[in-house]
Amino acid sequence: MATDLPSLMQNVVAPLVKIVLLIGGLMTAAAYFVLLERWMAAWVQDRRGPNRVGIPLTRIKLLGLGQPLADGIKFITKEEYTPAHVDKPIYILAPIVILAAALAIFAVIPFGSVLPPIPGIPGLDKEPIPLLVAPGLDPSLVFVFALSSIAVFPVILGGWASNNKYSFLGGLRSSAQLIAYEIPLGLGILGVALVSGSIRLDKVIVDQAASGVWNAFLQPLGLLVFVVAAFAEAARLPFDLPEAEQELIGGYHTEYAGLKLLLFLVAEFLHMITAAFLIVILFFGGWHLWGLTGFSEESISWAQALLRIAVLSAKVFLVILFFMMVRWSWPRFRFDQLMALAWKVLLPLGLVNLVVVAVMVEYGGTLKSQFGGGVYWIFAISGWLALIAAWVVAALVSPSHDDNTPRRAAQKFDTEAEFYRTF
Amino acid sequence: MPTVLVDGQEIELAAGEKLNGIQVAARAGVEIPHYCWHPGLTVVASCRMCLVETGTRNAETGAITMLPKLSPACQTPATNNSVFVTGSAKVIQARAMVEEDLLIDHPIDCPICDKAGECLLQDYHFQHGQAERRADLRPFTRRRREMGDTVTLFVDRCVMCTRCVRFTREISGASELMVINRGSHEEIDVFPGYPLANKLSGNVVDLCPVGALGDKDFLYQQRVWFMKKHPGICTGCSTGCSITVEENQDHVYRLKPRTNMHVNEWWMCDEGRYGYHHVHHENRLTEPWVKSARGPAPSAESRDKKVPDTFSKVEWSALLDAMDSRLRKTQRLAAILSPHLTVEEAYLLAKYCRSIDGNAWIAMGHVPMFGEDQVFAKGFTVRAEKCPNRRGVEEVVAHFMGRVPKWEDALAAIESGEVQAAWFSGGYKKSDWNDENVAARCQGLATLIVQDMFRSPLYDQADYQLPGAAFAEREGSYVNCKDRLHSVVWAVRPPVGVRTEASLYWQLLGMPGMYRSRRVLDEIAGEILYFNAAGGPIPPTGVDLKVNLLAGASA
Amino acid sequence: MQPNDPQVKWIEEPKLGLAGKMYLPLFVQGLAVTTRHLFSPKVTVSFPEQRPQIGNPLIYRGVHRLNKDEQGRVKCVACFLCATACPAHCIDIIGVESPWPDREKYPQSFSIDELRCIFCGMCEEACPVDAIELTSLFDLTGRSREEMIFDKEKLLSVYDQTKDAEPMKSTACGGTVT
Numbered sequence A: 001m002a003t004d005l006p007s008l009m010q011n012v013v014a015p016l017v018k019i020v021l022l023i024g025g026l027m028t029a030a031a032y033f034v035l036l037e038r039w040m041a042a043w044v045q046d047r048r049g050p051n052r053v054g055i056p057l058t059r060i061k062l063l064g065l066g067q068p069l070a071d072g073i074k075f076i077t078k079e080e081y082t083p084a085h086v087d088k089p090i091y092i093l094a095p096i097v098i099l100a101a102a103l104a105i106f107a108v109i110p111f112g113s114v115l116p117p118i119p120g121i122p123g124l125d126k127e128p129i130p131l132l133v134a135p136g137l138d139p140s141l142v143f144v145f146a147l148s149s150i151a152v153f154p155v156i157l158g159g160w161a162s163n164n165k166y167s168f169l170g171g172l173r174s175s176a177q178l179i180a181y182e183i184p185l186g187l188g189i190l191g192v193a194l195v196s197g198s199i200r201l202d203k204v205i206v207d208q209a210a211s212g213v214w215n216a217f218l219q220p221l222g223l224l225v226f227v228v229a230a231f232a233e234a235a236r237l238p239f240d241l242p243e244a245e246q247e248l249i250g251g252y253h254t255e256y257a258g259l260k261l262l263l264f265l266v267a268e269f270l271h272m273i274t275a276a277f278l279i280v281i282l283f284f285g286g287w288h289l290w291g292l293t294g295f296s297e298e299s300i301s302w303a304q305a306l307l308r309i310a311v312l313s314a315k316v317f318l319v320i321l322f323f324m325m326v327r328w329s330w331p332r333f334r335f336d337q338l339m340a341l342a343w344k345v346l347l348p349l350g351l352v353n354l355v356v357v358a359v360m361v362e363y364g365g366t367l368k369s370q371f372g373g374g375v376y377w378i379f380a381i382s383g384w385l386a387l388i389a390a391w392v393v394a395a396l397v398s399p400s401h402d403d404n405t406p407r408r409a410a411q412k413f414d415t416e417a418e419f420y421r422t423f
Numbered sequence B: 001m002p003t004v005l006v007d008g009q010e011i012e013l014a015a016g017e018k019l020n021g022i023q024v025a026a027r028a029g030v031e032i033p034h035y036c037w038h039p040g041l042t043v044v045a046s047c048r049m050c051l052v053e054t055g056t057r058n059a060e061t062g063a064i065t066m067l068p069k070l071s072p073a074c075q076t077p078a079t080n081n082s083v084f085v086t087g088s089a090k091v092i093q094a095r096a097m098v099e100e101d102l103l104i105d106h107p108i109d110c111p112i113c114d115k116a117g118e119c120l121l122q123d124y125h126f127q128h129g130q131a132e133r134r135a136d137l138r139p140f141t142r143r144r145r146e147m148g149d150t151v152t153l154f155v156d157r158c159v160m161c162t163r164c165v166r167f168t169r170e171i172s173g174a175s176e177l178m179v180i181n182r183g184s185h186e187e188i189d190v191f192p193g194y195p196l197a198n199k200l201s202g203n204v205v206d207l208c209p210v211g212a213l214g215d216k217d218f219l220y221q222q223r224v225w226f227m228k229k230h231p232g233i234c235t236g237c238s239t240g241c242s243i244t245v246e247e248n249q250d251h252v253y254r255l256k257p258r259t260n261m262h263v264n265e266w267w268m269c270d271e272g273r274y275g276y277h278h279v280h281h282e283n284r285l286t287e288p289w290v291k292s293a294r295g296p297a298p299s300a301e302s303r304d305k306k307v308p309d310t311f312s313k314v315e316w317s318a319l320l321d322a323m324d325s326r327l328r329k330t331q332r333l334a335a336i337l338s339p340h341l342t343v344e345e346a347y348l349l350a351k352y353c354r355s356i357d358g359n360a361w362i363a364m365g366h367v368p369m370f371g372e373d374q375v376f377a378k379g380f381t382v383r384a385e386k387c388p389n390r391r392g393v394e395e396v397v398a399h400f401m402g403r404v405p406k407w408e409d410a411l412a413a414i415e416s417g418e419v420q421a422a423w424f425s426g427g428y429k430k431s432d433w434n435d436e437n438v439a440a441r442c443q444g445l446a447t448l449i450v451q452d453m454f455r456s457p458l459y460d461q462a463d464y465q466l467p468g469a470a471f472a473e474r475e476g477s478y479v480n481c482k483d484r485l486h487s488v489v490w491a492v493r494p495p496v497g498v499r500t501e502a503s504l505y506w507q508l509l510g511m512p513g514m515y516r517s518r519r520v521l522d523e524i525a526g527e528i529l530y531f532n533a534a535g536g537p538i539p540p541t542g543v544d545l546k547v548n549l550l551a552g553a554s555a
Numbered sequence C: 001m002q003p004n005d006p007q008v009k010w011i012e013e014p015k016l017g018l019a020g021k022m023y024l025p026l027f028v029q030g031l032a033v034t035t036r037h038l039f040s041p042k043v044t045v046s047f048p049e050q051r052p053q054i055g056n057p058l059i060y061r062g063v064h065r066l067n068k069d070e071q072g073r074v075k076c077v078a079c080f081l082c083a084t085a086c087p088a089h090c091i092d093i094i095g096v097e098s099p100w101p102d103r104e105k106y107p108q109s110f111s112i113d114e115l116r117c118i119f120c121g122m123c124e125e126a127c128p129v130d131a132i133e134l135t136s137l138f139d140l141t142g143r144s145r146e147e148m149i150f151d152k153e154k155l156l157s158v159y160d161q162t163k164d165a166e167p168m169k170s171t172a173c174g175g176t177v178t
């Protein structure tokens, strides 16, 4: 390892600064997203939501913007209660692991484009500074995947260690769910990877920016599969079966309280933020916006760099708003429907998308030489046709529509006793 | 064998059995409503509630002849081939009419009447009355008349069944109550200057089918439906009447007699009936104290001031271990078994002391005697011996000692220095079972343990002052003066801080789990011949140990 | 009951059309409803600044009061019927002989644990003399559990406080049963 000052700055100081900024930003964002979520919940239900807490010890209410602080203080000062019947080491480990994994994913997620070189600081004065904690990591999509699968373990461990049947049921459900939806999620990503020929997230953005065509237009089917799977992976409604309060009290974190519960809840929000980032980066051009942000990462002005960060954040914010709206718009799936959706609908659809994209990529070169830029129109149209066709077929086959009406004809009993025996 | 027909059911009577229509119908599972008839009193047939159709069946032809008019079932003896019809339209109408008549002048003040909830007028009106009232609704009057120290009369509520009058004539024998005036002006009253004042007066309240006679002790205390009823045994005297302990939220509100034809029939005496107040007395001891250093006997004042170096409050858990190890260091032990203990408790304490010291003294505790036995007209007896279990404890003592050392013998042994440690069990209603004299005689003991409900000279001097349980908190068996054994379970929990004797002994003996009287009784029945008959199931009316012993011996 | 019993009414699940199976109507409806409500006027009352309007105070079920008769005495006759009816077991009464000639029994102490109360109004229904009533006072707060156990004096004072705004619901029954 080089120990001279420039490489020290480049390899140690700069990443540390980025990590601090990122974690600080994420934690604050998570806290305020909780507030936003509560607001949205209230507004959708014709209530006002938290609007009381402002600046402490004053009467200034600030629309309730002090609420996250109050919530945080409450969580931290709450009794750190550990039930007597839990498996202590695992019980404590679970929330730590889930939060660590959720945070670690952000090492490879770009939160902007690049910053121009900063003159005067050795090591950072020559090349643009990528806004990414681990910029050199080539297979960054694989990294994301690996870490998001780790999220299954703390959930199962938490449910198991709690030694409570509802927690355990919640843990089991969510393990099945997370594993099942990992596959459509991967298929969604694969399409994007095929198109950009890389599994680096920053490269995916640069590709979309260079061509000016976001992946969402080219492979809407992939987007659909990915978004649904991302909802399920983040365990958001309508896929929040792991902690379905009405059935399981609180699912795998029923027995948690205080700070440990907070870790679980923050991790859940981070999952949602991660999902939003991935959707934006993979399908909506990341920091790119036509005519505003440019597309080169080689030379960049400060204004452009900041603009790109703003565009990316705005897009992520919009996706999160969508997440929150969805929560109040549709009821939860039943567990068998959930599983059928993953295996019988999303998996085939993802494969179809992959095939369509593969064909596009295979013949993309030849077509491009013929039609020039018009090739994107061909791609987009075929992508949308694939979406519509696949959706209609899926609906006609309706594998997730399970007939659960009682069948009158099947129920002929000679005696009442026989009838009751069937229950 | 005589056969009676009740609503088409054939009921066989034992030869020589004398039953009336109500009793025979009950055997057929049919309830005939009745106010004035009571199995313990003579028949007057005045209320007319029990009217049914009666007749006879011709023994040869089987033809049935019915009487044209209704007759009172209480007054109609059931003989061979009697026929009773209890559910015909005529009978139903007659009952509705009786109910209507009774309610013409009856105040509808059920919300404030103590009888509501166990009132026959309410119940029968609900079952047999008509839904609609034809008489005028008038504001009701409220006249209260004192019958005596224990009983009060709400004159307008009376239905003139005269049960109360007959009771004072036939059972208590003092004839204080009478009917004054005639016709619809009839009322119950006492002679001026001669109030209802006999030892059985409380029973008229139980007899009264409505809320006319009120128990002053219970008046306005609780609504009857709030109370849980627990079968129990009165510990007032050695008759050992079967009672019901009625309790709500661990507070005893009243005791009622429970029918037991072998002991008390339907009655109990006032002394027993009102003798539960000590259970909730404010002076009850509720925490264990230990004398820290053996010094001069503390005066009552020093204990009141809780002088720290002489007495200290302890946790039961710590106390038991300390007590146990101290007793084990002593040479000669004595256990004084109070006749208020149950058989099981007496046995456990004796067993515990013998397990420490193989020759421990087991002696009878003080047996309180007050006055003379009092026998009433029909044989109900209130005994002078004011404890429930002398016989049972005696037999336990005899089992361990081979003889029955009395209270005096035990005191003499203690005084002579033969015994170094003594455990006195209490449970007496009053704390007068020992005085300064007794305390002085126990001065020489190295270890003195006293468990009782109230303070006494001996208690103040004890090294271990343990609060004890009251009768309603105990579980176990009592043997009455006629060698009849009854088993009861607790009705209320002891006050916070108090542990029942049984649970204490159980723990000292290191027995597993919670105290279970049945397990101890089985052990006793196996070991002591006298209790042999208690090895089987104990019916609510008890088992006669003597008769069974004789039967067992002759078999 | 047999499944083919004529009393059993069979209800069929509606058949889904293609659109339904495509999840589209549900998708659109759901989003439309939530979006509409997102911007619709809010119904929450901002309590301390804004007092809620109670439609009909006579049928509102708030804090209890113990009514007084014309002579200012407690109307209750200590019949325990409210305590009997109360599903939450929160009424505690000690009844004694009344000091007044026209009354047999009255409550020496009467307490309601307002924290345990579920404000169902059963006590009001049960009372034979209309002595206990639920008022429209709703902002019931206290700093300790003990403070929330309302005794007779407090319940009577609630009557004084509310009697003008909310007259006794049934004045027909004079006040005493005698």
Ligand code: SF4
Pocket: B157, B158, B159, B160, B161, B162, B163, B164, B165, B188, B207, B208, B209, B210, B212, B213
């Ligand atoms: S006071 Fe009771 S027992 Fe006596 S006559 Fe009247 S109703 Fe019968």
Ligand code: SF4
Pocket: C082, C085, C086, C087, C088, C089, C090, C091, C112, C116, C117, C118, C119, C120, C121, C122, C123, C124
């Ligand atoms: S309102 Fe209901 S819960 Fe409250 S005191 Fe009355 S009966 Fe009990």
Ligand code: SF4
Pocket: C075, C076, C077, C078, C079, C080, C081, C082, C083, C093, C123, C126, C127, C128, C129, C130, C131, C132
């Ligand atoms: S029901 Fe009415 S009269 Fe009876 S105790 Fe309750 S408040 Fe008093």
Ligand code: FES
Pocket: B033, B034, B035, B036, B037, B044, B045, B046, B047, B048, B049, B050, B051, B072, B073, B074, B075
């Ligand atoms: S019970 Fe027979 S007339 Fe009264």
